[in-house]
Amino acid sequence: MENYQKYLDPRTLASLEGLDLQARLVVEGYVAGMHPSPYHGFSVEFAEHREYVPGDDIRHVDWKVWSKTDKLYLKQYEEETNLLLYLLLDVSESMDYASGENVTKLQYARFIAAALAYMILEQQDSVGLVVFDDAVRRYLKPAGQPSQLKEVLRVIDAAPAREKTDMGAVFHDLAERFKKRGVVVVLSDLLDDPARVIAGIKHFRHRRHEVVVFHILDPAEVDFPFRETTLFRGLEGGAEILTDPHALREAYQDEVGKFLREIEKGCRMIDVDYVPLRTDQSLDVALSGYLASRSARIR
Amino acid sequence: MAARLIWGLGFANAPLLYGLAAAAIPIVIHLLNRRKFRETSWAAMRFLLAAIRKNQRRIRIENWLLLLTRTMVLVFLGLAMAKPFLESYGAVLLGRRTHRVFVIDASMSMTYTSADKSRFDQAKDLAGRLLKESRSGDAVSVILMGEPPRVVIGDPSPNLAEARKEIEALEPTHGRADPRTTLEAVERVLEASAIPQKELVFLSDLQSATWRVGETGSDELKRVISRLEARRPRIVFVDLGKSGGENRALTTLEIDAPVVTVGMTAHIRATVRSFGSAQGVSARARLSDDGRLGPEETVEIPPGEAVPVVFRRQFSTPGEHLIEVSLDDDPLMVDNRRRLVVPVRESLSVLLVDGHYKAEPYQAETDYLAQALEPSEEDPGRPRPIRVEVISESRLANRDLTPYDAVGLCNVARFAPQEASALDQFLRQGGGVVVFGGDQVSAENYNQILFDEGRGILPAALGPTVGDAAKKEAGFLMNALNYRHPIVAEFGGESDTVTAGLTQAITWQYHKLIPPKDGKGTIALAFDDGDPAVIEAKRHRGTVVLVATSADIGWTTWPIHKSYPPIMQQIFLRAAAGRLEQRNIRVGEPFDQSFPASGVAAPVSITTPSGKTVSAKLTAVGGLGQLHFEQTDLAGRYEARIGPPLSVVSSFAANPDPSESDPAKLDRSGLAAVFGTLNVVYVTGSNELALDPGSVGHRGELHRPLLEGLLILLLLESLLAWKFGRGPSRARGART
The missing domain is CATH 3.40.50.410 (von Willebrand factor, type A domain)
Known part of the structure; x- marks a missing residue:
């Protein structure tokens, strides 16, 4: 039996071709490592979807499932299970950064987005996709058909990193577009004005969306490990800076820490799930983060 | 080691100053590193910019501080290796030799x-x-x-x-x-x-x-x-x-006998002095004779005073003896010992010149004197300190005086200039001349040839005779002048019966002796009318004694008195003392010794107390071979080996000046x-x-403070690098 868990390493995963395969491997790897059953614990609503046993009230049987699977499941929370997931993928140029052997932040975000799309569509729910930088570049409306996965993966795979980020404006725009309430998953490095980012997310909350923010950063962006004199060429058209990074490390880390704390605090204030990620981390961290947040919401 | 001067600053190792160029290394590294850098794309520019904005000034100062410290480390090292010194240190003017x-x-x-x-x-x-x-x-x-x-x-x-x-x-x-x-x-x-x-x-x-x-x-x-x-x-x-300071020293060392002869018992007298105020100072004085340890004596010395130590010593062999008295060591060692070279003679050789020579006993002018100096009735086995030879005055001119220690001139009528010259030469050699008066003496000749207005050998001019020996009407007694003079000092403190042998001698006639105003002679005896009877004076290295009356009983009864032999012996011994005195000098004084004329130009090898050998030659001075040696700046025994034809060895001793002991x-x-x-x-x-x-x-040596500064700089560099979080090879600035 193939060891799927190795595909949770983004670098290993990146060596494979095809985002659909990558997505499936992530999910399989995650499930294989964490759960005896592929879909147990996948979501709270499915955990309640237990098989019918004698004595259960047959009014709660989900006949829809029975019609597809020929098995009896209790149908107590039908409304809750119609999950609508909006994947918001940041493809601004800053997402194209990778240090050392790591994958780019965009690549990492793609893996997560694909895995989530795969997972959600596998359970008959709907997934929508937004690719943005300083504006919305592509928007796939949510759909639950199996063909949606292919479309989603195609768009994710094709999205090039370009331009600057303007999350505030994009989020406001999207909040107005998403008519149906769902779960908004943001995949971004959030390298923008924190206040504008939070304001944008807040708009989703105002529209009663649930929001999960996957804050993806490269390890070098957090640790700032450079020692030699370095010319930093700003992505997104920023300035060039020649400096001694070693002398600046402490100050830089202070700034990053302050930014992260501000984002995290902002998310907490508006009841948004905040999942900080580093591109050298295993992808199951992201999936666990998502599922943990979903679990907490359902309860 | 070449020293070079740059702006008042000297460098013992000036070529190493090129090492100062090493000070440019940190700056060059800094500049090179500014040109050599890695490049990276960077997303999180906002944090970097914020960090730089807030810390740029601090980082720049830190970098400059580190760069300065590292540069100074190399500057200090280069300077210290060049061993600089400040020429202006001290009170002399800068830049002037x-x-x-x-x-x-x-x-x-x-x-x-x-x-x-x-x-x-x-x-x-x-x-x-x-x-x-x-x-x-x-x-x-x-x-x-x-x-x-x-x-x-x-x-x-x-x-x-x-x-x-x-x-x-x-x-x-x-x-x-x-x-x-x-x-x-x-x-x-x-x-x-x-x-x-x-x-x-x-x-x-x-x-x-x-x-x-x-x-x-x-x-x-x-x-x-x-x-x-x-x-x-x-x-x-x-x-x-x-x-x-305190010091204990031997300040004198003397022998009481003017001339020492075999068998003679002499007193060797040393003085031990304590300088300073220390109480209860004791000193142990030891005598040695030619290196053989002799008796020793311990004395207590009151503060600041001198105590004599006397040793009796009989010399049984002729030749030069080195007598040394020493004290125990103290911080000033040189004055803890004094030395005396004592030439011990088999006997003293005296030539008596008789101006009234007669073959019959006690008829000649010198008979009483010869008997007094060399008593014939003494035990033939006993040593005879004085041996006398008598010649008539006519033979004086042809006689070589060198073998004699003293010459007695008794009632010699006249002297030729050559004879006077020979006597003067004899005195130069340390010999003694004793002149007696008498009826044959030509005062005019004496005054002209021997006195010569004070320039001659006589310590006084001869005036007219006083008294009349023929009539013997009024005699003159001797006045011992309180026995102060060494010639008569032996009678001092003796009973009247003893001193009567001197004071009761009657002199019927004498030459009135007229010493010059600035005369250096001392009156040993006088007549009771105040006129000098015996005058002693140093001349050259020798001694002249002038006796106003006759050597026989022609003018005086003194020769038949008991005081005559000892006083005459004393007079002749003292007259011959020049032979002994010239062997002992004070450190720093030149040493002179006369040798027979045959030794002129003879090579001399002198061994000093330090063992160094100095070569010299006898020079002709006044018809004699003269050894003149000036390098006597060390205390101790000097040994002079006179080469052929003389082939003799002569020693002398130099002793320190007591004033140096204070x-x-x-x-x-x-x-x-x-x-x-x-x-x-x-x-x-x-x-x-x-x-x-x-x-x-x-000049002020600067390399030590520089090395200390270097150490401090190295410590400072480590501290700053740690504090600023820089590695040892990373001193770079930030530029935006």
Whole structure:
């Protein structure tokens, strides 16, 4: 039996071709490592979807499932299970950064987005996709058909990193577009004005969306490990800076820490799930983060 | 080692200054690193910009500090390796050459040793140190302060290394030092110097005996000092002495016999003196004879006083004996022993010249005298200290006097100039001449040939005779003048019956002796009318004794009195004492000894107490072979080997001047009194000199403080690198 868990390493995963395969491997790897059953614990609503046993009230049987699977499941929370997931993928140029052997932040975000799309569509729910930088570049409306996965993966795979980020404006725009309430998953490095980012997310909350923010950063962006004199060429058209990074490390880390704390605090204030990620981390961290947040919401 | 001067700063290892270029290394590394950098795309520019904005100034300051520290580390290292010295250190003017004259006191007191180091060695060490620290371009002279002073390096020598060697080789003398002649030597050295800036460095124990000059000497010294003042030298006195010092010394060593003969028992008298105020000082004096230990005696010496120690010694063999008396060691060792070379004669040889020679017993002029000097009735086995030979006056002219120790001239009528000259030559050799009066004496001839208005050998002119021996009407008794004179001192304190043998002798007639006004003779006996009876005077190395009356009973009854033989023996022994005296000198005095004329030009090899051998030659002086030796600056025995044709060995001893044993010293005010208006810098010993390095102009060694600074900089660099979080090779600036 193939060891799927190795595909949770983004670098290993990146060596494979095809985002659909990558997505499936992530999910399989995650499930294989964490759960005896592929879909147990996948979501709270499915955990309640237990098989019918004698004595259960047959009014709660989900006949829809029975019609597809020929098995009896209790149908107590039908409304809750119609999950609508909006994947918001940041493809601004800053997402194209990778240090050392790591994958780019965009690549990492793609893996997560694909895995989530795969997972959600596998359970008959709907997934929508937004690719943005300083504006919305592509928007796939949510759909639950199996063909949606292919479309989603195609768009994710094709999205090039370009331009600057303007999350505030994009989020406001999207909040107005998403008519149906769902779960908004943001995949971004959030390298923008924190206040504008939070304001944008807040708009989703105002529209009663649930929001999960996957804050993806490269390890070098957090640790700032450079020692030699370095010319930093700003992505997104920023300035060039020649400096001694070693002398600046402490100050830089202070700034990053302050930014992260501000984002995290902002998310907490508006009841948004905040999942900080580093591109050298295993992808199951992201999936666990998502599922943990979903679990907490359902309860 | 080449020293180079740059802006008043000297460098002992100037070529290593090129190492200063290494100071550019951190700057070059810094600049190269500015050109050599890695590039990276960067997303999180906002944080980087914020960090730079807030910390740019601090980082720049830190970088400059580190760069400066690292540069200074290499600068300090390069400078320290070049061994820099500051030429302007001290009180002399910057950039001007200095002629530094070291005057090193070499008197005996400088041999005082404490902590295994004599004051003279301390002086040499200090001079060496000051020389080592002298600035390049300075010139040095060295004068050894002795008696006389010795100019070791006269012309200003820029070769400091050679001067150090010269100073290293210096040895102290056991003699005195003369400030006046030393300052005159200094004056001559300064006069010959073309260097305008001059500095005198005196290294002395400032012993009072050396520096406290007498009234007349003081005037002379003041004149020298005022002449020195005109040359405007800077004067530094380094006082190596210690006030309140104690010392114990042998200050005299004498033998009571003027001439020593075999079998004679002589008293050897030493004086032990305690200088200082210490109570209960005892001293053990030991006598040795030619190295054989003799008796010893311990005496208690009251503070500041002298105690005599007397040893009886009988000499059984003829020849030169070295008598030495020594004390136990103390810090000043040279004065703990004194030596005496005693030539012991088989017997004294006396030639009596008879002016009234007759064959019958006791009819000749010299019969009583010969009997007194060489008594015939004595035991033939007993040693005879004096052997007498009598000749008539006519044979005097042809007689070689050299073999004799003394000559007695008894009633000799007249002297030819050649005879007078021969007698004068005899006196030069240390011989003694005793002249008696008598009826044949031509006063006119004596006064013309022998007295010669005070220039001749006689200590007094002969006046008219007093009294009449033919009539014997009025006689004159002897006045012993309280027995003060050594000739009659033996009678002092004796009973009247004994002294009557002298005082009751009647003299019927005598020559009135008229000493010149500035006469140097001493009256040993007088007549009761006040006229001198016996006058003793030194002439050259010898002694002349003039007796106013006759040697026989023609004019006086003295020859038949019991006092006559001992006093005559004493007179002749003292007259011949020049033979003995010339063997013992004070350190620093020249030694002269006469030898027969046949020895002129004979080679002489003199071995000094230090074992050094000095060659010389006998020179012709007044028809004699004269040994003249001046290098007597050490105490001890000197042995002169006279080569053929004489082929003899002669010794003499030099003893230190007792004044050098006195530890009393001048202090700052005492020194100021000597030097009057002349401004003198006074420092005590090497410690104060080290504390006050500016007292003597010298270069300031800088490599030690530089190395200390280097150490501090290395520590600072590590601290800053740690504090700023920089690695040892990362000093770079930030640029946006």
